[in-house]
Amino acid sequence: AQSVAQPEDQVNVAEGNPLTVKCTYSVSGNPYLFWYVQYPNRGLQFLLKYITGDNLVKGSYGFEAEFNKSQTSFHLKKPSALVSDSALYFCAVRDMGYGGATNKLIFGTGTLLAVQP
Amino acid sequence: DGGITQSPKYLFRKEGQNVTLSCEQNLNHDAMYWYRQDPGQGLRLIYYSQIVNDFQKGDIAEGYSVSREKKESFPLTVTSAQKNPTAFYLCASKRGIGNTGELFFGEGSRLTVL
Numbered sequence: 248a249q250s251v252a253q254p255e256d257q258v259n260v261a262e263g264n265p266l267t268v269k270c271t272y273s274v275s276g277n278p279y280l281f282w283y284v285q286y287p288n289r290g291l292q293f294l295l296k297y298i299t300g301d302n303l304v305k306g307s308y309g310f311e312a313e314f315n316k317s318q319t320s321f322h323l324k325k326p327s328a329l330v331s332d333s334a335l336y337f338c339a340v341r342d343m344g345y346g347g348a349t350n351k352l353i354f355g356t357g358t359l360l361a362v363q364p
Numbered sequence: 365d366g367g368i369t370q371s372p373k374y375l376f377r378k379e380g381q382n383v384t385l386s387c388e389q390n391l392n393h394d395a396m397y398w399y400r401q402d403p404g405q406g407l408r409l410i411y412y413s414q415i416v417n418d419f420q421k422g423d424i425a426e427g428y429s430v431s432r433e434k435k436e437s438f439p440l441t442v443t444s445a446q447k448n449p450t451a452f453y454l455c456a457s458k459r460g461i462g463n464t465g466e467l468f469f470g471e472g473s474r475l476t477v478l
Contacts, residue, residue, distance in 0.1 A: 256404075281466055290368075290454055290469035291407075298464045337406065341463055350395050350414055350463060351422070356406040 249274045251340045253355035260328045261363050268323040268358045270338030279341035280321040281352065282312055284334050291337060297321060308332070328362045335359050366391045370455050370470035377442075377449070377477050385440045385473045387455035395458035396438040397467065400424060400451045407454065413438055442475060450477045 251272045260266045272278055279298050283291040295306025302314045312323045323336060335357045342351040368389045377383045389396065395414045399407040409422030413432040427446025432438055442449045452474050456467040 279464060283467075283469075288452075288472070288474070290370075290471045291456075291467070293466040293468070296464075296466055350458060351397075351409060351412065352467060354399075354407040356404060 249340065249342050249353055251338050251353055251355045253336075253338055253358045255358050256356075257359040257361060259361045259363065262330055263327050266325050266328040266332070266360065266362070268336050268338075268360060270321045270323065270355060271319050272321060272338075272340045273319060274340055274343050276343050278319075278321075278343075280312075280314065281339040281341075282306065282310070282321075282323050283337045283339065284308075285337065285357075286334050294323070294336075328360075330362045330364050333360055333362045368455055368457055368468055368470035370453075370473050373471065373473060375473060375475050377475060379477055380444045382441055382443050383449075383475065385442070385453055385455075385475070387438045387440065387470060388436055389438075389455075389457045389468075389470075390436060391457055391459070391468060392435070393457035393459060393468070394435070396432070397456045397458070398422075398428075398430065398438070398440045399454045399456065401454060401472075402451050410440065410453075449475055451475060 281296045282294040285291045297304045297314045305311045337357050338355040339352040342349045371386045397412040398410040408424050411430040413419035429441045454472050455470045459465040
């Protein structure tokens, strides 16, 4: 079955330090991977996606993610964290049906990022 | 200014009542989705629609109903058959052709059953 896992419920990091939010996936075929951010009581905002090509994907607000096929991972990273980055982060993978990628996304359970000043 | 509008933002309902959540988009997107968000469970798909007058059940469709009479609108009805309706509901639409496009989300509707 297709799935995506975010092994950490919460990540704590000091402002100015690099941050990593982990995501691993399990799908058949080539994965389509996405990262979203959610601020309290708001909808989700798209950060970046990997479809094909360069394994290092750059996105909004200085975030980037590295696709690693051998480790089936798509970790979100930022070189220098800001207090304003504190939010809930979701990893998602496109559901793969019998005919290939469907129009449905499978979401992880989310990781709360807390950046301390 | 294009986007997705969900209303109401907060809604209270008595047990046994049906309630309809509105979702309108002016992005000219074909596909629209309803997700339910509960703490610690991520987002779960309720229903989705890829074209007008067509929709499919997601993973947790029981107790919910939808319609897609217009491209811009995808309302969700939470019926009295839904056993635990208190949740945060998110509507989304999909950008781009094929299956590579990302979702655009509304600001959500928080439903509380009293």
